[in-house]
Amino acid sequence: MNVVELIRKKREGGSLAEEEFRYLITGYVEGKVPDYQMSAFLMACYFRGMSSEETLTFTRLMLRSGEVIDLSEISGVKxxxxxxxxxxxxxxxxxxxxxxxxxxxxxxxxxxxxxxxxxxxxxxxxxxxxxxxxxxxxxxxxxxxxxxxxxxxxxxxxxxxxxxxxxxxxxxxxxxxxxxxGSIMSKKLAxxxxxxxxxxxxxxxxxxxxxxxxxxxxxxxxxxxxxxxxxxxxxxxxxxxxxxxxxxxxxxxxxxxxxxxxxxxxxxxxxxxxxxxxxxxxxxxxxxxxxxxxxxxxx
Structure with a gap:
């Protein structure tokens, strides 16, 4: 999988699959995808948007890039x-x-x-x-x-x-x-x-x-x-x-x-x-x- 191809795909209005989002997000967190490439991807998203399915996938992978806090020991509806x-x-x-x-x-x-x-x-x-x-x-x-x-x-x-x-x-x-x-909900859900x-x-x-x-x-x-x-x-x-x-x-x-x-x-x-x-x-x-x-x- 190639980051440039993923940027191009979104630039042309295509939809990314879960494994493509995972490759991009994981690579960015690990430092394998540099800021300049992620900047290009963000701008492609700005102009082309995401489908509702893409947005849900994007949020889920952002959430899963870290820990989800367990507050089950605290009584009441949080x-x-x-x-x-x-x-x-x-x-x-x-x-x-x-x-x-x-x-x-x-x-x-x-x-x-x-x-x-x-x-x-x-x-x-x-x-x-x-x-x-x-x-x-x-x-x-x-x-x-x-x-x-x-x-x-x-x-x-x-x-x-x-x-x-x-x-x-x-x-x-x-x-x-x-x-x-994706930014708001990945933090809120965590x-x-x-x-x-x-x-x-x-x-x-x-x-x-x-x-x-x-x-x-x-x-x-x-x-x-x-x-x-x-x-x-x-x-x-x-x-x-x-x-x-x-x-x-x-x-x-x-x-x-x-x-x-x-x-x-x-x-x-x-x-x-x-x-x-x-x-x-x-x-x-x-x-x-x-x-x-x-x-x-x-x-």
Whole structure:
């Protein structure tokens, strides 16, 4: 099998078989496929796309490039939330402790900034002494102790995605729906979750600026989640302006703490932030079997 032939095949609009994806992804992780060839393949995918079957195969192989965490020893339905990101999106910082307080375990593997969006890890690391590089053993210990955990992607978790994630950011291939979906879901499925809530942003500040593109991404993500046997719910939310009042890692941490304390978020500039947070949290509480409906979960 030849990498150049696989790049050419995708460039011409062909579909790759599972063994072809495996050859390409395994070779990239092992350093046998260089960045310049993977960059060419990513650009071919950007212009030619992938079929739904290809996207599912791509995600599965990205997932299997590393370890899948087993959280079966932790009781309850484990639920995570993922946002496609936007300026001022600090929802995870508020949502995780809220949902954990309702008795739903929240395991989160978060990412760094991509394109113009800020990363949850970057925000957390603005807190002096906060560690996001936890081992899988520490990851399990934290969720047992406090009910929620946020860590960065470790070398054991979807290593193919970790390399590809950085490459997409510098090759103008961030906005490709199959690549976005494969990247997100390979990490989410490795967390040990039972269910997932997705927040797909739309508008001028989002990767997907039209409702049509946002809906396509949301459907792709939900189909992958359900295809792997995880109960998955998707929301499309507006990102035509920053969420909340703060922009910048430390400033967003401060705003999040103020919202958790109840000193912000009601009839002020943080109201839009809390509206989104309550809806997503309510869905997580519902999927976590702690409410009979999303509406009850919000309450």
């Amino acid at each position: 639920v995570d939330k993922h946002s496609t990101g936007g300026v001022g999106d600090k929802v995870s910082l508020i949502l995780a402790p809220m949902v954990a307080a309702c008795g739903v375990p929240v395991p989160m593997i978060s990412g760094r900034g991509l394109g113009h969006t800020g990363g949850t890890l970057d925000k957390l690391e603005s807190i002096p002494g906060f560690r996001t590089a936890l081992s899988i053993t520490e990851y399990k210990e934290v969720i047992k102790k406090v009910g929620a955990v946020m860590i960065g992607q470790t070398k054991e978790i979807a290593p193919a995605d970790k390399k590809m994630y950085a490459l997409r950011d510098v090759t103008a291939t961030v906005e490709c729906i199959p690549l976005i979906a 967390e040990g979750i039972d269910a997932l809530v997705l927040d797909v942003k739309t508008g001028r500040g989002a990767f997907m600026q039209t409702r049509e593109r946002s809906s396509e991404l949301a459907r792709t993500l939900v189909d992958i989640g359900n295809g792997f046997g995880k109960e998955t719910v998707g929301f499309i939310t507006a990102m035509d302006q920053p969420l909340g009042v703060a922009i910048g890692n430390w400033l967003e941490v401060v705003e999040s703490v103020e919202c958790l304390r109840g000193t912000r978020g009601t009839n002020d500039a943080s109201s839009d932030l809390m509206e989104v947070t309550f809806v997503l949290s309510g869905a997580m509480v519902y999927l976590g079997k702690k409410a009979r409906s999303i509406e009850e979960g919000i309450e």
